[in-house]
Amino acid sequence: MAPALDPMIGRYVRLDIDGTPHRLYFEEAGSGIPLVCLHTAGADSRQFRHLLADPEITSRFRVIAFDMPWHGKSTPPDGWEKTEYRLTTASYTAAIRAFCQALELDRPVVMGCSIGGRIVLNLAIAHAAEFRALVALEAADFQQPWYDTAWLHRPDVHGGEVCAALISGLIAPQSPPVSRHETLWMYMQGGPGIFKGDLYFYRVDGDLREKVKSIDTTVCPLYLLTGEYDFSCTADDTLRTAAQIPGAQVQVMKELGHFPMSENPARFREYILPVLTKIAAARA
Amino acid sequence: MTPADCFAKLPALLSDDTDLLRRGRWLNVDCRIDIGSEPFHLTIAQGALAAFDRGPRLMRSTAFTVRATDEAWCNHWKRMPEPGWHDLFALTKRGAASFEGDLRPLLQNLQYFKDLLALPRRLPEAS
Numbered sequence: 001m002a003p004a005l006d007p008m009i010g011r012y013v014r015l016d017i018d019g020t021p022h023r024l025y026f027e028e029a030g031s032g033i034p035l036v037c038l039h040t041a042g043a044d045s046r047q048f049r050h051l052l053a054d055p056e057i058t059s060r061f062r063v064i065a066f067d068m069p070w071h072g073k074s075t076p077p078d079g080w081e082k083t084e085y086r087l088t089t090a091s092y093t094a095a096i097r098a099f100c101q102a103l104e105l106d107r108p109v110v111m112g113c114s115i116g117g118r119i120v121l122n123l124a125i126a127h128a129a130e131f132r133a134l135v136a137l138e139a140a141d142f143q144q145p146w147y148d149t150a151w152l153h154r155p156d157v158h159g160g161e162v163c164a165a166l167i168s169g170l171i172a173p174q175s176p177p178v179s180r181h182e183t184l185w186m187y188m189q190g191g192p193g194i195f196k197g198d199l200y201f202y203r204v205d206g207d208l209r210e211k212v213k214s215i216d217t218t219v220c221p222l223y224l225l226t227g228e229y230d231f232s233c234t235a236d237d238t239l240r241t242a243a244q245i246p247g248a249q250v251q252v253m254k255e256l257g258h259f260p261m262s263e264n265p266a267r268f269r270e271y272i273l274p275v276l277t278k279i280a281a282a283r284a
Numbered sequence: 285m286t287p288a289d290c291f292a293k294l295p296a297l298l299s300d301d302t303d304l305l306r307r308g309r310w311l312n313v314d315c316r317i318d319i320g321s322e323p324f325h326l327t328i329a330q331g332a333l334a335a336f337d338r339g340p341r342l343m344r345s346t347a348f349t350v351r352a353t354d355e356a357w358c359n360h361w362k363r364m365p366e367p368g369w370h371d372l373f374a375l376t377k378r379g380a381a382s383f384e385g386d387l388r389p390l391l392q393n394l395q396y397f398k399d400l401l402a403l404p405r406r407l408p409e410a411s
Contacts, residue, residue, distance in 0.1 A: 151391050157388070157392050161394070161395065165394035165398060168398065169370065169371025169374060170371070174364065231374040231377055231378075
């Protein structure tokens with residue numbers, strides 16, 4: 001009997017980000033329009049495994065999901081042990097652009113979730129012409145904090161377990177238990193302090209209020225989709241953001257939370273396929 | 285049935301949940317849960333309820349307290365809660381609940397406490 005292989009293939013790419021050598025892990029499947037997927041804070045590219053295995057998507061898109069520096073199977077930069085990881089708008093933007101350039105992607109679509117969604121807004125603000133379309137999941141220009149991130153990295157609290165337990169409430173109660181727990185598992189596996197370091201971008205450095213008004217969707221179409229059970233980036237946060245951006249297309253996703261692509265892949269598919277079809281049609 | 289009456293069934297709900305008992309096996313703590321204006325004092329030993337006292341207790345010390353309004357618990361315990369009522373932190377973010385005291389044992393065992401305090405969803409009365 002032939003082995004039951006998933007269709008995606010994983011590789012490592014060597015590249016410099018802001019002058020620092022990195023070795024990033026990515027998975028890809030399909031051919032056509034490049035579609036780069038950005039995972040949530042403290043997680044990794046496995047969140048997109050269902051998109052990478054969906055023939056209706058991979059028949060039209062080259063789906064590529066990479067692990068951010070310090071995440072998943074990407075090797076942290078030399079000397080990581082002497083630094084405290086802290087993501088910023090500049091370092092995140094640089095990593096995405098460096099990855100797209102290293103893979104020689106021609107005006108890719110970028111779809112990001114949570115911090116990935118927030119940085120997509122920054123790509124729309126600062127680098128729109130480099131992209132074919134931008135898809136921001138669970139994204140807003142700003143969100144009200146709902147816990148103290150100091151709890152995420154301290155010796156008397158298990159980092160993986162507290163990260164997973166905190167974000168567990170952002171998953172919709174309708175999501176299948178298997179997918180819920182797979183999503184939590186990825187959070188349990190993050191490096192120490194990495195989720196916290198990602199949230200520096202989210203909470204301190206990545207405030208895009210006012211800036212989103214400069215987004216020009218005639219240069220690059222922008223789609224925003226947010227799950228109704230996401231109380232971190234609420235539907236109102238996303239709707240408020242979209243209202244400031246002429247031409248932005250926004251949708252609230254029923255029975256989904258903060259991790260639509262991994263917490264309930266079948267339900268998310270109902271929402272993302274029409275968006276991807278529009279993007280593919282625009283190319284044609 | 286009032287929200288406090290629902291919560292009063294916690295001992296039976298927990299003893300029926302062998303998985304939650306297993307996950308809580310390292311936990312020993314005294315804590316207080318307020319259902320609206322009614323306090324409950326829990327003594328948890330190895331994940332099980334060693335004591336469960338309803339109503340005020342003079343000078344009872346407790347590591348931490350979780351408080352929420354009757355409305356918050358009612359909505360939280362719906363079999364399929366609405367957005368914004370489905371998680372303890374959704375409740376605190378909307379101002380319908382609070383955590384007070386030494387939060388370390390709460391955060392060290394956060395999934396246990398989230399699941400413990402959601403157990404009344406299993407009651408037949410939950411709609």
